[in-house]
Amino acid sequence: MRLFTNAWQFLSGTKKDSKSKPPFLLSIRSSTTLIILTVSLAIFTDIFYYALIVPVIPFSLTVQVGIAEDQVQHWTSILIACYSVALLIGSPIAGIYADHTSSRRWPLLIGLIALAASTLLLCFGNSIGLLALGRVLQGFSASIVWSVGCALLVDTMKSAVGVAMGYVGVAMSVGLLIAPVIGGSVYAAAGYYAVYYIAFGVVVVDVLLRLLMIEKKVAIQWIKEDETPGPSEEGTDQVDIETGNSPITPSLQDRTDSIKAKGTHNLAGPGPRDKSQLQDNNNNEEKRIEPADIPNQGSVVPPETISIWCTSKSLLKSTRLFAALYCLLVESGIMMGFDATLALFVQRTFGWNSTAAGILFLAIFVPGFISPLVGWLADKYGARWPCFFGFCGLIPLLVCLRFVTQNSIQHKILLCFLLAPLGIALAFANVPLMAEITYVIEAKVARQPGIFGEKGVYGLGYGLFNVAFSLGGVVGPLWAGYVVESAGWGTLTWSFAIWAASAAVVAYFWLGGKGAKMPESTDTSQQEETAS
Structure with missing residues (x-):
C-alpha cells in the first residue's frame, strides 16, 4: 500500500500531507x-x-x-x-x-x-x-x-x-x-x-x-507558506521555485489589476458599455456567465458543462484567432507542399538521388534555428509585423523558383540560393503565429478577467493550432502534387505565391501588433470586439 501511495505521489506530484518530504531534486x-x-x-x-x-x-x-x-x-x-x-x-x-x-x-x-x-x-x-x-x-x-x-x-x-x-x-x-x-x-x-x-x-x-x-504550479505546494506572496493561486503560480520569491516579470493577473488601477479608459477610451462591464466584473467576479452563453436555459446544466461550453464559445468568437489559424494553415501547407514535391522535382530536373535531395532540404530547415530570435521579436512587437514580413518575403521567392528549369550549374545554384531565404521566411511566418494563440487568449482575459475560468484555455487554443497545422499538411501536399502533375513546377510556385499573399493580407489586417497582449491599445482588438 505504501508503495502504491508513493508511486501515485510521484506520478501526480500531489502533496500527501504536511509531513511529506518534497520530491528529490525539486x-x-x-x-x-x-x-x-x-x-x-x-x-x-x-x-x-x-x-x-x-x-x-x-x-x-x-x-x-x-x-x-x-x-x-x-x-x-x-x-x-x-x-x-x-x-x-x-x-x-x-x-x-x-x-x-x-x-x-x-x-x-x-x-x-x-x-x-x-x-x-x-x-x-x-x-x-x-x-x-x-x-x-x-x-x-x-x-x-x-x-x-x-x-x-x-x-x-x-x-x-x-x-x-x-x-x-x-x-x-x-x-x-x-x-x-x-x-x-x-x-x-x-x-x-x-x-x-x-x-x-x-x-x-x-x-x-x-x-x-x-510543473511549477505543482512544485509550489512544497514551498513554505511564509515564502509565498499570498494565498491567491494566481500569485503562487508565479513564485520562482529556486528562490521562493516572485519573479520580476508580473503575472497576467497582476498586469490586468495594474491596468484597472490606472483606469482602463486611458488605454482606448471605452464607451459606457465597457465601463459598466468593468464595474460588474469588479463587483461580482464569480458571476460572469451571461444567459446567452448557457445552452438549454430551460434545463439544469452541470457546472462543468457550462464552463467548457462558455470558455470554448468565447474563444471561438475571436476573429483574430481565426486569422492566426488561417495563416498557420497557409504556412504549413506551403512547407508540407515542398516536402511532397521538391525531392521529385530535383530528381527529374537534375537527376539527383534521394541522398542529394535530402541534403538540399538543409537549405530550408537550417534557418529554423533563428526561431528563438523570431519569437523574441514577436514578444516585443506583436505577431503582426514579423508574420507579415515572413509572408511578404515568401512571395518573390516562390515566384522566382519557377525560373529553375534546366540541368545546369547556374540553375542548381539559383535553387539553393532561393531555398535558404525561403527557410528564413517560413520561420518568420510560423513562430509568431504559434505565440499569437497565447496573445489572443491574454487579450481576452485582459479585457474581461476570469472569462476563461481558473485554468484558462491554452490547451484548447493550441489544440486548434494543431488542427490548423495538420489541415495545412493535408491541403498543401494534395495541392502541390496535383498542380505539378497537371500544370508543372512553375504553376505550383506562383500559385503558392498567391496563397502566401492572401496570408500576408490576413496577417496585416487581423493579427495583433505591438502591445497586442493588452488589446485596448490596438486597433486590431477593437475590430475583434466589434466582430464578436
Missing part, C-alpha cells in the same frame, strides 16, 4: 530549463518518429504485410491519412482535457502510452489493421504532445511566450532535418528493425524526462 526538476527541454524533446520525438518511419512504410507494407507492389502507394496514403485524422480529432479533445485537469503532466503521460503502443504496433504489426491502428495511436499521441506541450510552455514562460515557441520551432527543424536521412540510411545499412531500435531509444529518453519533470 528545484532542478521544476526548473524552466528542464521543462523547456522536456517539451522540446517531446515535440522532437513526435516529429522525428513520424519522419523516421515515412521512408520505411513502403517496405514494411511489402515485407511485413505482403502487399503487392502496385498497391503500396494506395495503402501508404491511407496510413498517412489515418495519422492526420487522429491528429485532427484528438487535438481539441486533448486541449480541453488538459485545461480541465489538475496537471498538464497527466495528459503527457497518457500520450506516452499511446506513443509506446504505436511504436510496438508499427514495428511488429503484420497486417494492415495493426499498422492503421499504430498510425492512429501515433496521431493521438502527437495531438497530446502539441496541445498540452505548448500550453505547458505558456504556463512556464509567461511573458516570453514567443521565445518558448522559438524553441519549439528549433525542435521541429531538427526533427524534420535528421529523421528522414537517419531512417533511410539505417534501413539501407542495418535493415527494418534497426530503424525502430532508434525510435525506441528516443522514446526512452522522452519517457525519463516526462517522469522527472515537475
Whole structure:
C-alpha cells in the first residue's frame, strides 16, 4: 500500500500531507530549463518518429504485410491519412482535457502510452489493421504532445511566450532535418528493425524526462507558506521555485489589476458599455456567465458543462484567432507542399538521388534555428509585423523558383540560393503565429478577467493550432502534387505565391501588433470586439 501511495505521489506530484518530504531534486526538476527541454524533446520525438518511419512504410507494407507492389502507394496514403485524422480529432479533445485537469503532466503521460503502443504496433504489426491502428495511436499521441506541450510552455514562460515557441520551432527543424536521412540510411545499412531500435531509444529518453519533470504550479505546494506572496493561486503560480520569491516579470493577473488601477479608459477610451462591464466584473467576479452563453436555459446544466461550453464559445468568437489559424494553415501547407514535391522535382530536373535531395532540404530547415530570435521579436512587437514580413518575403521567392528549369550549374545554384531565404521566411511566418494563440487568449482575459475560468484555455487554443497545422499538411501536399502533375513546377510556385499573399493580407489586417497582449491599445482588438 505504501508503495502504491508513493508511486501515485510521484506520478501526480500531489502533496500527501504536511509531513511529506518534497520530491528529490525539486528545484532542478521544476526548473524552466528542464521543462523547456522536456517539451522540446517531446515535440522532437513526435516529429522525428513520424519522419523516421515515412521512408520505411513502403517496405514494411511489402515485407511485413505482403502487399503487392502496385498497391503500396494506395495503402501508404491511407496510413498517412489515418495519422492526420487522429491528429485532427484528438487535438481539441486533448486541449480541453488538459485545461480541465489538475496537471498538464497527466495528459503527457497518457500520450506516452499511446506513443509506446504505436511504436510496438508499427514495428511488429503484420497486417494492415495493426499498422492503421499504430498510425492512429501515433496521431493521438502527437495531438497530446502539441496541445498540452505548448500550453505547458505558456504556463512556464509567461511573458516570453514567443521565445518558448522559438524553441519549439528549433525542435521541429531538427526533427524534420535528421529523421528522414537517419531512417533511410539505417534501413539501407542495418535493415527494418534497426530503424525502430532508434525510435525506441528516443522514446526512452522522452519517457525519463516526462517522469522527472515537475510543473511549477505543482512544485509550489512544497514551498513554505511564509515564502509565498499570498494565498491567491494566481500569485503562487508565479513564485520562482529556486528562490521562493516572485519573479520580476508580473503575472497576467497582476498586469490586468495594474491596468484597472490606472483606469482602463486611458488605454482606448471605452464607451459606457465597457465601463459598466468593468464595474460588474469588479463587483461580482464569480458571476460572469451571461444567459446567452448557457445552452438549454430551460434545463439544469452541470457546472462543468457550462464552463467548457462558455470558455470554448468565447474563444471561438475571436476573429483574430481565426486569422492566426488561417495563416498557420497557409504556412504549413506551403512547407508540407515542398516536402511532397521538391525531392521529385530535383530528381527529374537534375537527376539527383534521394541522398542529394535530402541534403538540399538543409537549405530550408537550417534557418529554423533563428526561431528563438523570431519569437523574441514577436514578444516585443506583436505577431503582426514579423508574420507579415515572413509572408511578404515568401512571395518573390516562390515566384522566382519557377525560373529553375534546366540541368545546369547556374540553375542548381539559383535553387539553393532561393531555398535558404525561403527557410528564413517560413520561420518568420510560423513562430509568431504559434505565440499569437497565447496573445489572443491574454487579450481576452485582459479585457474581461476570469472569462476563461481558473485554468484558462491554452490547451484548447493550441489544440486548434494543431488542427490548423495538420489541415495545412493535408491541403498543401494534395495541392502541390496535383498542380505539378497537371500544370508543372512553375504553376505550383506562383500559385503558392498567391496563397502566401492572401496570408500576408490576413496577417496585416487581423493579427495583433505591438502591445497586442493588452488589446485596448490596438486597433486590431477593437475590430475583434466589434466582430464578436
